[in-house]
Amino acid sequence: MTTHTPMMQQYLQIKSQYEDAFLFFRLGDFYEMFFTDATEASHILEITLTSREGGASGRIPMCGVPYHSAQGYIETLVGKGYKVAICEQTEDPRNVKGIVKREVVKVITPGTITEGKNIDSNSNHFIGSFDRISENLCAFAYVDLATGEGTVEHIQGDESALAAAVESLGMKEAVVDEQMQLMLGDISHNKGIVLSICDRDLYKPHGRELFEEIPEMAAGACERLVAYLQQTQKTSLEHLQPFNFLAREAKLTIDANSMRNLELVQSIRSGGKEGTLFWLLDETNTAMGARKLKTWIRQPLADRLEIEHRLNTVSELIDAYFLRDDLKTALREVYDLERLAGRISMGSASARDLAQLRNSLRSIPDVKQQLAESGKPNLVEFSKRIDPCGDQCAILETSIAEAPPLSAKEGGVIKDGYNEKLDTYRDASRNGKLWLAELEQKERQKTGIKGLKIGYNRIFGYFIEITKSNLHLADLTRYERKQTLANAERYITPELKEKEELILSAESESLDLEYTLFAEVREQMKQGIEHIQQLASMLSELDVLLAFAEISESQNYVKPIFTEDKALDIRNGRHPVVEKMMDHSLYVPNSCKLANDANMLLITGPNMSGKSTYMRQVALTVIMAQIGCYVPCEFASLPITDQIFTRIGAADDLASGQSTFMMEMLESQQAIAHATDRSLLLFDEIGRGTSTYDGMSLAQAMMEYIHDEIGANTLFSTHYHELTALDEQLDRLMNVHVAAMEQEGKVVFLHKVMAGPADKSYGIHVAELAGLPSELLQRARELLEGFENQKTSEKKLLPSSEQISFFDLQSEEPVAEQPAEEIEILENLKAIDLTNTTPLQGLQLLFELKAKLK
Numbered sequence: 001m002t003t004h005t006p007m008m009q010q011y012l013q014i015k016s017q018y019e020d021a022f023l024f025f026r027l028g029d030f031y032e033m034f035f036t037d038a039t040e041a042s043h044i045l046e047i048t049l050t051s052r053e054g055g056a057s058g059r060i061p062m063c064g065v066p067y068h069s070a071q072g073y074i075e076t077l078v079g080k081g082y083k084v085a086i087c088e089q090t091e092d093p094r095n096v097k098g099i100v101k102r103e104v105v106k107v108i109t110p111g112t113i114t115e116g117k118n119i120d121s122n123s124n125h126f127i128g129s130f131d132r133i134s135e136n137l138c139a140f141a142y143v144d145l146a147t148g149e150g151t152v153e154h155i156q157g158d159e160s161a162l163a164a165a166v167e168s169l170g171m172k173e174a175v176v177d178e179q180m181q182l183m184l185g186d187i188s189h190n191k192g193i194v195l196s197i198c199d200r201d202l203y204k205p206h207g208r209e210l211f212e213e214i215p216e217m218a219a220g221a222c223e224r225l226v227a228y229l230q231q232t233q234k235t236s237l238e239h240l241q242p243f244n245f246l247a248r249e250a251k252l253t254i255d256a257n258s259m260r261n262l263e264l265v266q267s268i269r270s271g272g273k274e275g276t277l278f279w280l281l282d283e284t285n286t287a288m289g290a291r292k293l294k295t296w297i298r299q300p301l302a303d304r305l306e307i308e309h310r311l312n313t314v315s316e317l318i319d320a321y322f323l324r325d326d327l328k329t330a331l332r333e334v335y336d337l338e339r340l341a342g343r344i345s346m347g348s349a350s351a352r353d354l355a356q357l358r359n360s361l362r363s364i365p366d367v368k369q370q371l372a373e374s375g376k377p378n379l380v381e382f383s384k385r386i387d388p389c390g391d392q393c394a395i396l397e398t399s400i401a402e403a404p405p406l407s408a409k410e411g412g413v414i415k416d417g418y419n420e421k422l423d424t425y426r427d428a429s430r431n432g433k434l435w436l437a438e439l440e441q442k443e444r445q446k447t448g449i450k451g452l453k454i455g456y457n458r459i460f461g462y463f464i465e466i467t468k469s470n471l472h473l474a475d476l477t478r479y480e481r482k483q484t485l486a487n488a489e490r491y492i493t494p495e496l497k498e499k500e501e502l503i504l505s506a507e508s509e510s511l512d513l514e515y516t517l518f519a520e521v522r523e524q525m526k527q528g529i530e531h532i533q534q535l536a537s538m539l540s541e542l543d544v545l546l547a548f549a550e551i552s553e554s555q556n557y558v559k560p561i562f563t564e565d566k567a568l569d570i571r572n573g574r575h576p577v578v579e580k581m582m583d584h585s586l587y588v589p590n591s592c593k594l595a596n597d598a599n600m601l602l603i604t605g606p607n608m609s610g611k612s613t614y615m616r617q618v619a620l621t622v623i624m625a626q627i628g629c630y631v632p633c634e635f636a637s638l639p640i641t642d643q644i645f646t647r648i649g650a651a652d653d654l655a656s657g658q659s660t661f662m663m664e665m666l667e668s669q670q671a672i673a674h675a676t677d678r679s680l681l682l683f684d685e686i687g688r689g690t691s692t693y694d695g696m697s698l699a700q701a702m703m704e705y706i707h708d709e710i711g712a713n714t715l716f717s718t719h720y721h722e723l724t725a726l727d728e729q730l731d732r733l734m735n736v737h738v739a740a741m742e743q744e745g746k747v748v749f750l751h752k753v754m755a756g757p758a759d760k761s762y763g764i765h766v767a768e769l770a771g772l773p774s775e776l777l778q779r780a781r782e783l784l785e786g787f788e789n790q791k792t793s794e795k796k797l798l799p800s801s802e803q804i805s806f807f808d809l810q811s812e813e814p815v816a817e818q819p820a821e822e823i824e825i826l827e828n829l830k831a832i833d834l835t836n837t838t839p840l841q842g843l844q845l846l847f848e849l850k851a852k853l854k
């Protein structure tokens with residue numbers, strides 16, 4: 001058996017508890033890694049791999065990073081989906097004989113990293129966890145460790161529903177049990193989501209009540225998640241806020257696919273923000289506001305009173321132009337209080353953070369007062385709910401310097417007059433420095449050397465420096481030589497030595513005391529963290545409402561009203577994002593009217609005419625209204641929608657064939673399984689991913705099902721012209737089309753939605769617009785003609801009784817009679833007596849029959 005050196009034994013013992021992480025093992029000024037950690041990390045981080053004597057086992061692979069620049073390396077590893085366990089020396093090596101004690105103080109994981117190059121503070125970074133409740137039901141909890149916000153909801157469905165939930169929040173890590181890890185293994189692999197295992201029983205009761213507001217069934221996921229955070233962070237998590245239970249009934253539910261299809265927060269093409277609803281509405285002034293806006297977009301309200309309350313507040317803000325301007329200016333002075341509360345709680349807030357907290361708090365009384373004096377009922381009420389955290393602000397005002405340095409250990413953090421003892425030390429040090437300046441003056445006079453100076457360095461302390469050319473002027477017997485430089489000598493005197501001790505000890509005492517005082521102030525802030533978080537929540541809400549007012553006014557949006565039934569009436573509506581991205585005046589507004597007895601639209605029209613844009617604009621209008629924003633149209637009367645489901649093919653997924661069709665069917669399944677008559681369904685070209693007949697049949701069957709069984713408000717677009725006849729069969733279905741015109745053989749898109757079905761397909765014209773070669777287009781026209789003829793004859797041949805029903809609807813034309821020559825040939829064949837026919841006669845007959853056919 002090999003024996004390792006004692007230090008390697010310590011390393012191996014610690015490493016055995018953190019098998020799934022790179023162990024950064026502190027050795028002096030470095031974090032070292034050993035064995036496979038070292039070989040892998042040297043590769044990933046592109047750092048040199050060396051080795052170290054490890055005892056009987058020989059040389060051990062090793063690599064390391066300086067502790068002061070470790071952050072960048074940690075971010076790289078974590079950004080690539082790894083975990084890093086930070087193992088520090090927990091004793092001062094100077095006081096220890098033998099091996100110094102070491103402990104892992106924190107594990108940084110993809111879901112718990114809160115700072116650094118991969119973190120955009122305008123977005124939440126959630127870590128999630130699952131707990132199975134029953135076969136098809138899971139509790140899903142998620143927390144943003146930086147801000148402490150926690151949410152839990154129930155998710156119904158198989159692993160793909162869970163994966164979609166994780167993906168829609170852009171999560172990098174989810175905490176599960178072993179069984180779920182197996183179940184979600186593939187998905188996590190494909191989507192780059194790290195699955196970490198943690199047992200919910202490891203949860204240790206937390207200082208703050210976290211689970212009061214949530215149903216018992218949901219607690220498992222929360223406990224598992226908090227347990228994991230406790231295990232990895234190993235620090236106070238005072239800033240974790242009580243979990244908020246997301247009850248389906250209280251919100252407009254938009255499933256993950258629809259969120260993606262509608263490009264609410266992420267663009268399908270670029271994956272970025274531009275071109276999304278979030279991008280359009282993000283006129284916020286703070287990062288907290290931007291995050292809240294995203295949350296609101298993900299979870300629009302479904303309670304009419306709540307929605308109207310928000311809308312009324314927006315109206316009040318629209319009417320108060322000057323107030324709005326002042327509030328925006330004030331908010332721009334407010335630092336990210338939520339993330340700051342997180343840093344205070346986890347003990348990583350710097351002196352500068354506390355100064356920024358104070359500066360932020362300074363502007364709150366003014367905000368509160370302005371709202372109170374606005375004379376607008378909702379704003380006045382809002383003002384009453386703002387607690388400006390005056391106590392915290394007062395403490396910070398007296399304690400923290402106006403512009404402290406980043407590191408609290410450098411001094412200059414605490415204000416004069418805050419602590420008597422600190423003032424005494426500071427006086428001693430300041431007086432000492434005055435004394436030094438006087439000494440310098442005196443020595444210059446005595447020696448007549450103008451260039452004589454008193455300097456300081458860390459090794460030799462204070463000294464008197466005289467250049468070599470001036471040495472002959474000084475009485476060197478008074479000095480003791482300390483250091484020789486190329487062109488100068490440095491000396492000390494007993495008097496200087498004595499003062500140096502006084503000054504340095506006062507300085508070091510003062511630095512120590514300052515740090516203690518700073519830590520005390522930080523602790524005091526921690527005690528009041530809930531108040532800071534509440535204030536942050538109020539300010540971010542105000543920020544979003546201001547953004548709504550701003551955008552509603554500048555883009556000419558209108559305040560929607562709501563109906564109790566399903567009727568929807570949007571007059572001259574616009575797609576707000578498409579409109580913003582193009583010249584406003586070119587956008588063609590379109591109305592949409594659904595009534596209780598006419599709430600399904602079948603939209604036809606050429607490619608590129610604007611069918612998808614029209615469908616999306618209706619959904620976006622509904623969403624905007626339910627988050628409390630004005631809407632892009634001239635008038636809107638809307639139902640309160642409970643869920644939105646979409647099946648909208650993205651340009652990129654058309655190419656991927658079969659799996660795309662499966663995706664299409666899965667999305668349709670989601671809609672059909674969960675939609676109610678208060679939902680909004682958008683089905684764009686269902687069935688496009690499979691053969692024509694398959695596709696058409698499915699499309700029709702779905703429309704019938706939605707019509708008969710669900711009753712949801714539905715917009716359905718199709719290329720299958722045959723489906724337009726369905727309005728005769730389905731009472732609540734209406735045909736509309738997006739108009740286009742042919743002008744000099746070219747298609748002109750009017751983008752105007754009109755009653756009735758479209759009458760022509762313009763696909764080839766669109767291809768022409770795209771610049772395809774003219775021979776190719778000519779060939780396509782010929783083929784189209786051929787197919788159209790073929791389609792007519794196929795129709796004639798299919799027996800109407802057995803046909804899929806859209807042919808029933810189309811089959812008014814009589815089935816054609818058999819041609820006369822065929823009948824004659826058949827008669828001739830019947831008449832032949834084969835037993836009395838020679839082979840030559842037979843051949844002759846065949847020739848004759850064939851000739852008749854021609």
Ligand SMILES: Nc1ncnc2c1ncn2[C@@H]1O[C@H](COP(=O)(O)OP(=O)(O)OP(=O)(O)O)[C@@H](O)[C@H]1O
Nearest residue numbers: 586587588589606607608609610611612613614751
């Ligand atoms: N109302 C409108 N006013 C002005 N331009 C519009 C309007 N609607 C759509 N467009 C423009 O037409 C383009 C095509 O629209 P859209 O993608 O909605 O067409 P489509 O009919 O769904 O096409 P396809 O059938 O090929 O999917 C849009 O990118 C937009 O630039």
